[in-house]
Amino acid sequence: MSSNLGLNEHHHDVVLNYLRFARYKRSQNLRGWEGCFQDVKDSRLTEDTFTSDEVEDILDGLEAVVRGEVESELININHTNVLLLRQFFQQAEKWHLKLQADISELENRELIELIADFEESQFAGAAFESATAQRYILLV
Structure with a gap:
């Protein structure tokens, strides 16, 4: 696995640091989504038997909640990425630079796999724990 992105x-x-932040947010999101399922288990699955209509109703409700959570988090991720781009552009503008992005490269599977390998190599052998996330938050 390559851990070199060709950066200084x-x-x-x-x-x-961005990957640490993203891993922390991903962990938080997953806990929230797991909570949606746990809520359904705790509140809706108290009977021994269900009709097919009741099961369908339970699953439709769960789908709506999870869809809303996922959509909200995807929107938040997009907005966070725009804030990151904004910081880079503001720094570039101070030096009268005009940065450009090749949007087509954002779906380049080879580069995506390179980033995935980079992330895995940086965090291999150590489970991502909340203590790590707390240290990151304190640094920021």
């Missing part, structure tokens, strides 16, 4: 040490650290 400073930019490597910035990417690593």
Whole structure:
């Protein structure tokens, strides 16, 4: 697995910090979605038997809740990424630079796999725990 993104040490650290942030947010989102399922188990699955209509109703309700949660988090992720881009653009504008992005590269499977390998190599062997996330939050 490659852990080299072709960046200098400073930019490597910035990417690593962003990945830590993203992993923390992903962990938080997963806990929230797990909570949706647990709520259904605790509140709706108290009977021994259900009709097919009742099961369908339970699943439709769960789908609506999870869809809303996922959509909300995807919107939040998009807005967070725009804030990150905004920071880069503001820094570039101070130096009268005009940065450009090749949007077509955002779906480049090879580069996506490179980033996935990079993330895995940086966090391999250590489970992502809330203590790590708490340390990251304290650094920010």
